[in-house]
Amino acid sequence: MSPKRKSKIDLVIPVYNEEGVIEQFHELISSVLDGIPATFNIYFVDDGSTDGTADMLRTIAASDPRVTLLTLSRNFGHQAALTAGLDNAIGDFVISMDCDGQHPPEMIPQMIELLNQGYDIVQGQRVEDARVFSFKQITSAGFYALINRISGTQMAPGAADFRGMSRQAVDALKAMPEYHRFLRGMVSWLGYKSVILPYHETSRMAGKSKYSLGKMFRLALDAIFSFSLMPLYIGLSAGVMFFCFAAIEMFYVLSFWIKGDTSTLAPGWSSLMFIILTVSGMIMTLLGFIGIYVGYIFHEVKNRPVYLIKRDENI
Numbered sequence: 001m002s003p004k005r006k007s008k009i010d011l012v013i014p015v016y017n018e019e020g021v022i023e024q025f026h027e028l029i030s031s032v033l034d035g036i037p038a039t040f041n042i043y044f045v046d047d048g049s050t051d052g053t054a055d056m057l058r059t060i061a062a063s064d065p066r067v068t069l070l071t072l073s074r075n076f077g078h079q080a081a082l083t084a085g086l087d088n089a090i091g092d093f094v095i096s097m098d099c100d101g102q103h104p105p106e107m108i109p110q111m112i113e114l115l116n117q118g119y120d121i122v123q124g125q126r127v128e129d130a131r132v133f134s135f136k137q138i139t140s141a142g143f144y145a146l147i148n149r150i151s152g153t154q155m156a157p158g159a160a161d162f163r164g165m166s167r168q169a170v171d172a173l174k175a176m177p178e179y180h181r182f183l184r185g186m187v188s189w190l191g192y193k194s195v196i197l198p199y200h201e202t203s204r205m206a207g208k209s210k211y212s213l214g215k216m217f218r219l220a221l222d223a224i225f226s227f228s229l230m231p232l233y234i235g236l237s238a239g240v241m242f243f244c245f246a247a248i249e250m251f252y253v254l255s256f257w258i259k260g261d262t263s264t265l266a267p268g269w270s271s272l273m274f275i276i277l278t279v280s281g282m283i284m285t286l287l288g289f290i291g292i293y294v295g296y297i298f299h300e301v302k303n304r305p306v307y308l309i310k311r312d313e314n315i
Helices: 022-033 053-063 078-088 105-116 135-150 167-174 183-190 213-227 230-259 269-302
Strands: 008-015 039-046 067-072 093-096 121-126 159-166 194-199 309-313
Touching: 008 022, 008 078, 022 039, 022 053, 022 105, 039 053, 039 078, 053 067, 067 078, 078 093, 078 167, 078 183, 093 105, 093 167, 105 121, 105 159, 105 194, 121 183, 135 213, 159 167, 159 183, 167 183, 183 213, 213 230, 213 269, 230 269
Parallel strands: 008 039, 008 093, 039 067, 121 194
Antiparallel strands: 067 309, 093 159, 121 159
16 A cells, blocks of 8 residues: 555444443543544444443444444344444454453554554453452463364454454455354455554453353354354264274173173173263263254355344444
8 A cells, every 4th residue: 555545444333222332432542542643443243232322322423523433233142243344344454342341442553553564453352360269260271272282273362343354355254254253363364464463451440240151051052053164073082982992892791691690790780871871961962063064054054144224324
Protein backbone atom coordinates (compact mmCIF):
# COMPACT_ATOMS: atom_id res chain seq x y z
CA MET A 1 0.00 0.00 0.00
CA SER A 2 1.32 3.44 -0.94
CA PRO A 3 2.33 5.51 2.10
CA LYS A 4 0.83 8.60 0.42
CA ARG A 5 -2.65 7.10 0.54
CA LYS A 6 -4.59 7.22 3.75
CA SER A 7 -5.48 3.74 4.98
CA LYS A 8 -9.14 2.93 5.47
CA ILE A 9 -9.40 1.07 8.75
CA ASP A 10 -12.52 -0.51 10.22
CA LEU A 11 -12.99 -1.43 13.87
CA VAL A 12 -15.42 -4.24 14.72
CA ILE A 13 -16.65 -4.15 18.31
CA PRO A 14 -19.32 -6.60 19.56
CA VAL A 15 -21.42 -5.27 22.43
CA TYR A 16 -23.83 -7.04 24.78
CA ASN A 17 -25.42 -5.35 27.80
CA GLU A 18 -22.60 -2.83 28.28
CA GLU A 19 -24.55 0.35 29.10
CA GLY A 20 -22.18 1.06 32.00
CA VAL A 21 -19.11 0.93 29.75
CA ILE A 22 -19.93 1.97 26.21
CA GLU A 23 -19.72 5.77 26.54
CA GLN A 24 -16.43 5.66 28.42
CA PHE A 25 -15.04 3.16 25.93
CA HIS A 26 -16.05 5.32 22.96
CA GLU A 27 -14.31 8.33 24.48
CA LEU A 28 -11.18 6.26 25.10
CA ILE A 29 -11.03 4.80 21.62
CA SER A 30 -11.79 8.17 20.00
CA SER A 31 -8.82 9.73 21.81
CA VAL A 32 -6.60 7.04 20.28
CA LEU A 33 -8.03 7.18 16.76
CA ASP A 34 -7.89 10.98 16.58
CA GLY A 35 -4.10 10.81 16.66
CA ILE A 36 -3.75 8.31 13.80
CA PRO A 37 -3.52 9.57 10.19
CA ALA A 38 -6.10 7.19 8.70
CA THR A 39 -9.80 7.06 7.82
CA PHE A 40 -11.75 5.09 10.41
CA ASN A 41 -15.14 3.41 10.53
CA ILE A 42 -16.29 1.95 13.84
CA TYR A 43 -18.80 -0.90 13.67
CA PHE A 44 -20.56 -1.46 16.97
CA VAL A 45 -22.48 -4.74 16.79
CA ASP A 46 -25.27 -4.87 19.37
CA ASP A 47 -25.73 -8.58 20.07
CA GLY A 48 -29.37 -8.35 21.22
CA SER A 49 -28.73 -6.27 24.36
CA THR A 50 -31.64 -6.10 26.81
CA ASP A 51 -30.51 -3.01 28.75
CA GLY A 52 -29.98 0.56 27.54
CA THR A 53 -26.95 -0.27 25.39
CA ALA A 54 -28.79 0.14 22.06
CA ASP A 55 -30.06 3.64 22.97
CA MET A 56 -26.57 4.71 24.02
CA LEU A 57 -25.11 3.41 20.78
CA ARG A 58 -27.70 5.37 18.77
CA THR A 59 -26.71 8.52 20.63
CA ILE A 60 -23.03 7.84 19.97
CA ALA A 61 -23.68 7.14 16.28
CA ALA A 62 -25.63 10.41 15.97
CA SER A 63 -22.68 12.40 17.33
CA ASP A 64 -19.83 10.52 15.60
CA PRO A 65 -20.08 10.00 11.81
CA ARG A 66 -17.43 7.29 11.99
CA VAL A 67 -19.82 5.01 13.92
CA THR A 68 -22.07 2.44 12.26
CA LEU A 69 -24.49 0.52 14.46
CA LEU A 70 -25.44 -3.04 13.57
CA THR A 71 -28.22 -4.46 15.74
CA LEU A 72 -28.80 -8.21 15.69
CA SER A 73 -32.36 -9.53 16.02
CA ARG A 74 -31.44 -11.44 19.19
CA ASN A 75 -28.42 -12.59 21.17
CA PHE A 76 -26.54 -14.84 18.73
CA GLY A 77 -23.32 -14.92 20.73
CA HIS A 78 -19.92 -13.24 20.64
CA GLN A 79 -18.55 -15.15 17.64
CA ALA A 80 -21.66 -14.46 15.55
CA ALA A 81 -21.55 -10.75 16.45
CA LEU A 82 -17.92 -10.56 15.38
CA THR A 83 -18.84 -12.30 12.14
CA ALA A 84 -21.58 -9.73 11.47
CA GLY A 85 -19.11 -6.89 11.88
CA LEU A 86 -16.47 -8.55 9.70
CA ASP A 87 -19.02 -9.22 6.96
CA ASN A 88 -19.97 -5.52 6.86
CA ALA A 89 -16.46 -4.06 7.21
CA ILE A 90 -15.01 -2.74 3.96
CA GLY A 91 -11.73 -1.17 5.08
CA ASP A 92 -8.20 -1.98 3.94
CA PHE A 93 -7.55 -3.25 7.44
CA VAL A 94 -10.03 -4.55 10.01
CA ILE A 95 -9.37 -4.60 13.75
CA SER A 96 -11.65 -6.53 16.11
CA MET A 97 -11.76 -5.95 19.84
CA ASP A 98 -14.05 -6.03 22.88
CA CYS A 99 -15.55 -2.91 24.42
CA ASP A 100 -14.86 -3.65 28.08
CA GLY A 101 -11.40 -2.04 28.05
CA GLN A 102 -9.51 -5.31 28.51
CA HIS A 103 -8.28 -5.07 24.93
CA PRO A 104 -6.19 -1.89 25.22
CA PRO A 105 -7.01 0.64 22.44
CA GLU A 106 -3.53 2.13 22.78
CA MET A 107 -2.24 -1.01 20.98
CA ILE A 108 -4.12 -0.05 17.79
CA PRO A 109 -1.27 2.11 16.34
CA GLN A 110 1.12 -0.85 16.73
CA MET A 111 -1.34 -3.14 14.98
CA ILE A 112 -1.70 -0.71 12.09
CA GLU A 113 2.08 -0.34 11.80
CA LEU A 114 2.52 -4.12 11.58
CA LEU A 115 -0.27 -4.42 9.00
CA ASN A 116 1.42 -1.70 6.95
CA GLN A 117 4.62 -3.74 7.11
CA GLY A 118 2.91 -6.52 5.15
CA TYR A 119 1.45 -8.80 7.80
CA ASP A 120 -2.03 -10.11 7.02
CA ILE A 121 -2.85 -11.02 10.62
CA VAL A 122 -1.71 -9.26 13.78
CA GLN A 123 -2.87 -11.49 16.61
CA GLY A 124 -3.18 -10.04 20.09
CA GLN A 125 -1.86 -12.42 22.73
CA ARG A 126 -2.75 -11.96 26.37
CA VAL A 127 0.33 -12.06 28.61
CA GLU A 128 -0.43 -13.46 32.04
CA ASP A 129 1.30 -12.43 35.24
CA ALA A 130 3.49 -15.43 36.12
CA ARG A 131 3.03 -14.75 39.82
CA VAL A 132 -0.76 -14.96 39.69
CA PHE A 133 -2.66 -18.15 39.02
CA SER A 134 -6.40 -18.01 38.41
CA PHE A 135 -8.99 -20.55 37.32
CA LYS A 136 -9.29 -18.77 33.96
CA GLN A 137 -5.52 -18.81 33.44
CA ILE A 138 -5.21 -22.51 34.26
CA THR A 139 -8.18 -23.60 32.12
CA SER A 140 -7.03 -21.39 29.22
CA ALA A 141 -3.53 -22.89 29.28
CA GLY A 142 -4.99 -26.40 29.43
CA PHE A 143 -7.36 -25.72 26.54
CA TYR A 144 -4.69 -24.36 24.21
CA ALA A 145 -2.34 -27.21 25.08
CA LEU A 146 -5.10 -29.70 24.23
CA ILE A 147 -6.33 -28.06 21.01
CA ASN A 148 -2.79 -27.61 19.69
CA ARG A 149 -2.07 -31.27 20.34
CA ILE A 150 -5.18 -32.79 18.79
CA SER A 151 -5.77 -30.45 15.86
CA GLY A 152 -3.72 -29.67 12.80
CA THR A 153 -4.01 -25.94 13.48
CA GLN A 154 -1.59 -24.27 15.89
CA MET A 155 -3.07 -21.47 17.98
CA ALA A 156 -1.10 -19.09 20.16
CA PRO A 157 -1.82 -19.66 23.89
CA GLY A 158 -3.66 -16.68 25.27
CA ALA A 159 -4.83 -15.60 21.81
CA ALA A 160 -7.93 -13.45 21.94
CA ASP A 161 -10.36 -11.93 19.45
CA PHE A 162 -8.23 -8.79 19.62
CA ARG A 163 -6.57 -8.80 16.21
CA GLY A 164 -5.93 -6.86 13.04
CA MET A 165 -6.44 -8.34 9.57
CA SER A 166 -5.72 -7.27 6.04
CA ARG A 167 -8.44 -7.11 3.43
CA GLN A 168 -7.16 -10.38 1.97
CA ALA A 169 -7.43 -12.17 5.32
CA VAL A 170 -10.92 -10.79 6.02
CA ASP A 171 -12.21 -11.86 2.60
CA ALA A 172 -10.76 -15.35 3.13
CA LEU A 173 -12.43 -15.58 6.54
CA LYS A 174 -15.76 -14.49 5.04
CA ALA A 175 -15.49 -17.44 2.63
CA MET A 176 -15.73 -19.85 5.59
CA PRO A 177 -19.49 -20.08 6.28
CA GLU A 178 -19.62 -22.72 9.03
CA TYR A 179 -22.31 -22.27 11.68
CA HIS A 180 -20.28 -23.30 14.74
CA ARG A 181 -17.56 -20.67 14.72
CA PHE A 182 -14.30 -20.51 16.62
CA LEU A 183 -12.71 -17.48 15.00
CA ARG A 184 -9.35 -17.83 16.74
CA GLY A 185 -8.89 -21.23 15.14
CA MET A 186 -10.35 -20.16 11.80
CA VAL A 187 -7.95 -17.22 11.57
CA SER A 188 -5.00 -19.45 12.46
CA TRP A 189 -6.14 -21.97 9.84
CA LEU A 190 -5.93 -19.33 7.08
CA GLY A 191 -2.15 -19.57 7.08
CA TYR A 192 -1.48 -16.00 5.97
CA LYS A 193 1.57 -14.09 7.14
CA SER A 194 0.98 -13.34 10.79
CA VAL A 195 2.68 -11.90 13.84
CA ILE A 196 1.94 -12.04 17.56
CA LEU A 197 1.41 -8.77 19.45
CA PRO A 198 1.59 -9.37 23.23
CA TYR A 199 -0.47 -7.21 25.56
CA HIS A 200 -1.31 -7.09 29.25
CA GLU A 201 -5.02 -7.42 29.89
CA THR A 202 -6.34 -4.59 32.05
CA SER A 203 -9.34 -4.61 34.37
CA ARG A 204 -12.82 -4.06 32.99
CA MET A 205 -14.00 -0.47 33.01
CA ALA A 206 -17.26 -1.50 34.67
CA GLY A 207 -19.69 -4.37 34.94
CA LYS A 208 -18.77 -8.03 34.68
CA SER A 209 -17.75 -10.42 31.94
CA LYS A 210 -20.55 -11.80 29.78
CA TYR A 211 -18.50 -14.93 29.09
CA SER A 212 -19.82 -17.28 31.76
CA LEU A 213 -18.19 -20.62 32.53
CA GLY A 214 -20.91 -22.32 30.48
CA LYS A 215 -20.25 -20.12 27.44
CA MET A 216 -16.51 -20.71 27.68
CA PHE A 217 -17.12 -24.46 27.90
CA ARG A 218 -19.39 -24.38 24.81
CA LEU A 219 -16.79 -22.34 22.91
CA ALA A 220 -14.13 -24.91 23.85
CA LEU A 221 -16.38 -27.72 22.59
CA ASP A 222 -16.96 -25.85 19.33
CA ALA A 223 -13.20 -25.57 18.93
CA ILE A 224 -12.51 -29.23 19.70
CA PHE A 225 -15.25 -30.71 17.54
CA SER A 226 -14.71 -28.22 14.69
CA PHE A 227 -10.94 -28.65 14.43
CA SER A 228 -10.30 -32.25 15.43
CA LEU A 229 -11.54 -35.82 14.95
CA MET A 230 -9.59 -36.92 18.02
CA PRO A 231 -12.73 -37.73 20.11
CA LEU A 232 -13.66 -40.36 17.51
CA TYR A 233 -10.15 -41.81 17.61
CA ILE A 234 -10.31 -41.97 21.41
CA GLY A 235 -13.45 -44.12 21.20
CA LEU A 236 -11.90 -46.28 18.48
CA SER A 237 -8.68 -46.75 20.48
CA ALA A 238 -10.63 -47.70 23.59
CA GLY A 239 -12.56 -50.28 21.57
CA VAL A 240 -9.31 -51.81 20.26
CA MET A 241 -7.90 -51.88 23.80
CA PHE A 242 -10.89 -53.79 25.11
CA PHE A 243 -10.68 -56.24 22.22
CA CYS A 244 -7.10 -56.91 23.36
CA PHE A 245 -8.30 -57.45 26.93
CA ALA A 246 -10.94 -59.86 25.63
CA ALA A 247 -8.28 -61.82 23.67
CA ILE A 248 -6.06 -62.05 26.75
CA GLU A 249 -9.02 -63.26 28.81
CA MET A 250 -9.85 -65.87 26.14
CA PHE A 251 -6.30 -67.29 26.10
CA TYR A 252 -6.29 -67.29 29.90
CA VAL A 253 -9.45 -69.38 30.05
CA LEU A 254 -8.26 -71.68 27.23
CA SER A 255 -5.11 -72.41 29.21
CA PHE A 256 -7.23 -74.02 31.92
CA TRP A 257 -9.02 -76.17 29.35
CA ILE A 258 -5.72 -77.25 27.78
CA LYS A 259 -4.36 -78.24 31.20
CA GLY A 260 -7.60 -80.01 32.05
CA ASP A 261 -7.93 -77.95 35.20
CA THR A 262 -11.36 -76.43 34.62
CA SER A 263 -12.42 -77.10 38.22
CA THR A 264 -10.32 -74.18 39.40
CA LEU A 265 -12.06 -71.71 37.12
CA ALA A 266 -14.03 -69.05 38.99
CA PRO A 267 -17.72 -68.81 38.22
CA GLY A 268 -16.94 -65.60 36.37
CA TRP A 269 -20.18 -63.77 36.89
CA SER A 270 -18.67 -60.60 38.36
CA SER A 271 -15.84 -60.40 35.82
CA LEU A 272 -18.27 -61.04 32.95
CA MET A 273 -20.58 -58.29 34.11
CA PHE A 274 -17.62 -55.93 34.54
CA ILE A 275 -16.50 -56.51 30.96
CA ILE A 276 -20.03 -56.14 29.59
CA LEU A 277 -20.69 -52.91 31.45
CA THR A 278 -17.30 -51.43 30.58
CA VAL A 279 -17.55 -52.28 26.90
CA SER A 280 -21.13 -51.03 26.81
CA GLY A 281 -19.97 -47.77 28.38
CA MET A 282 -17.26 -47.37 25.74
CA ILE A 283 -19.76 -48.06 22.96
CA MET A 284 -22.16 -45.49 24.35
CA THR A 285 -19.31 -42.95 24.66
CA LEU A 286 -18.29 -43.53 21.06
CA LEU A 287 -21.90 -43.22 19.92
CA GLY A 288 -22.13 -39.97 21.88
CA PHE A 289 -19.10 -38.57 20.04
CA ILE A 290 -20.59 -39.65 16.73
CA GLY A 291 -23.89 -38.06 17.73
CA ILE A 292 -22.18 -34.72 18.37
CA TYR A 293 -20.55 -34.76 14.95
CA VAL A 294 -23.86 -35.72 13.34
CA GLY A 295 -25.47 -32.83 15.21
CA TYR A 296 -22.86 -30.43 13.85
CA ILE A 297 -23.49 -31.77 10.34
CA PHE A 298 -27.24 -31.27 10.92
CA HIS A 299 -26.66 -27.61 11.79
CA GLU A 300 -24.50 -27.11 8.71
CA VAL A 301 -26.84 -28.74 6.18
CA LYS A 302 -29.75 -26.58 7.39
CA ASN A 303 -27.68 -23.66 6.10
CA ARG A 304 -29.20 -21.17 8.52
CA PRO A 305 -27.52 -17.75 8.72
CA VAL A 306 -25.00 -17.25 11.52
CA TYR A 307 -26.82 -14.03 12.51
CA LEU A 308 -29.71 -11.76 11.46
CA ILE A 309 -29.51 -7.99 11.46
CA LYS A 310 -32.62 -6.28 12.78
CA ARG A 311 -31.49 -2.75 12.12
CA ASP A 312 -28.57 -1.30 10.20
CA GLU A 313 -28.10 2.32 11.20
CA ASN A 314 -25.58 4.87 10.03
CA ILE A 315 -26.64 8.00 11.83
